[in-house]
Amino acid sequence: MKNEFLKLVLPLIAVCLCCGADWPQFRGPLTNNVATSETPPSKVDQENIAWSADLEGRGASGPIVVGDKVFITSTTGFKQDQLHVHCFDVNTGKRLWERQFWATGRTQCHNKMSVATSTPASDGERVFATFSSNDVICLDLDGNLLWIRGLSHDFPNASNSLGMASSPIVVGETLIVPVENDDDSFTTGLDVKTGIARWKIKRPRVANWTSPAILKSTPEAEALVLLQSSEGVDAIYPETGETAWQYEQGAGRIPSTTVGENILFVPSNGLTALAPGTSSDPPKVLWKEQKLSPATASPLVYQKKVFTVNRAGVLSCGNLQTGEIVWRLRLKGPFSATPIAAANHLYLISEKGLLQVVQLSEEKGDVTGEIDLKETILATPAISNNSLFIRSDKHLWKISSK
């Protein structure tokens, strides 16, 4: 058992340590939207754009950063059935390589989103790109193909006519890929080296656009993966897919659970704070607060506060222990991208492409800078190299201190 435990935890620690300044997946290294050792610019204007790179086609997936490379996905073609993985130089924005593949599953999706809505993930050696067609592509950091899976090709009823958006995450040597939809609904754990399934579990048959989160109660504790659905939250063991515990009071299907200070913040009944369960005890509800109900963007926990953004574009700061509203700030929304945090600031980018930087204090938040990128932006940005990486359909930007 101890060996099993080490096998699971060591790679996770290794990934966290070696990634350091990396942003290897949706919502960052620990899927909590926070960059702990980064200092991106706190006051921004147009001159903070270090570089921009041209993109074509569609893409609502976020960029990820591994070492000196930025990876991004997109799709082209009338049916968005050309799947692209791009790699750019962090320092110059030069395109280092690009690979294309054909979708083997359905590519129909809502006009607002794209077949490339899932943010890719990396374990530091490989990049895993997933698409709404449920194709999973694994490349090395130089663009050499390592393996491919076509999950809708394998399971033809695993699809969503509005599009799939959940992002995969890597824990240890397992890539967790949610394929949750109205019909053949499942989540699978793929071996990062081969793409072969370590496990595949049935999931509620309801369309689901949320992404998994990592729960690590203590530095010594075994990492669990949190899978959210309309039925609630399942904490599973990443190596086997077995359930550790469940929260069964329902949850949203767009914003995703976030973990901070060993508390789960679940988009459920507004926002619900949960103390993690154990194999013998269910999770304990600490509080529920309708006023903290998130819209599309997932909650954020930072500096012992919880933050959500509602449909009206109002940023709410809540007390972590009680759910009471501490302060509110009306921003220029609406927002699809999840807010991210670093160096005492929150970074929020609206659907209209307006990046707003909010400086935090105990009593309030102040907007300290804005950049209008003037393009539709739905993707959650990345923080790395003391910079922000933001993408639209047409461009990838690096925002740095002058």
Add this chain to the structure above:
Amino acid sequence: MQRSRFLFCLMFLFSSLTVLQANDVEQDIAKIKQVQKEGQGNLTASKAVQQLSQSDASALIPILSSFEGANPLALNWLRGAFEAIAAKAIQQKKLPVKKLEEFILDTSRNPRARRLAYETLIKVDPAAADRIIPGMINDASVTLRRDAVQRLINEAKKLEKADKKDQAKKVYQQALSGATDSDQVKNIVKPLRSLGEKIDLQKHFGFLSEWMIVGPFDNREKKGYDTVYAPEEKLDFAAALEGKEGKVNWKSVNTKDDYGIFDVAKSISPYKGAVMYCAADFHSPQKQSLEIRLGTPNAWKIWVNGKLLFARNEYHRGMVLDQYSVPVTVQPGKNVILLKLCQNEQDDSWAQRYQFQLRIARPSGTGVRSQKPEATTQLSP
């Protein structure tokens, strides 16, 4: 003498290495083509693709040639290797441009391989598009054909703007002959109709417009999806069947909609918690591999000649042309298509649609019409 021996040895070594590489390439390709569903063969293919990706440019045409007979998963593996090799070849200015162009123009080759060859070629020779694309209006490659159609649309627009209406009309007609993507078809049909041309879009796309329909059967709590009602057991258009609201009879319906949409809610009744069965004939001159292309916001099952082809238990996630493409082998003569269409009980305003559109197409997307009109009166069990 010694010098010529040395040269001979060198030549022998070089030719041996070339043969060895060619053998390696073929072996790697063969291993990659073994990949199957659920990761079967991934381990072997992963090693082979990494090795193949290190090959020189001489491997490019063999890889493209190997697309024939490869399954959709293997095609992507092969593409991964091809692109890695091509990227290096472009950098080293060693891309075999002449061979690639020959490959593109050889219509006996795999359409996807030809498109990939084309996309690679125009990276170093953008002018190749002007040489190649105009001849692709009826090509088996969906995307080569799309590019050719777009050129004609652009040309026709210019002619129309210059008030050369007769010429514009001819070019639009030519464009329509190759167009299967709905955006291009719309861009052609609107000006063509304004130029006085009559266009049968149902015929163009291969929509089935004449149907026999019966219902409603019970689908409360979505239980009807898995309930076997009488039409699934036997098609008898003369029989009165036990429906959700009493006895129901088959009746003949048709749609005049350009895109073949038959609206159950508007044409019959906005049933909720209901199942309707719709049947049509498709006559084929020979056995052939085609696709049933369906659009519907409702849950559905489809049978051809009594055999369940596919089923989808999803409600109100939108409806678009060619939402589902289901491969089917049709038999010579009459083929009977039976569609089970389920409506749930959601009362949201966006969950009221109860409709479908169904067409028969080749895998390339071009519509295929029934040889006889799909007169439902001819339907028999």
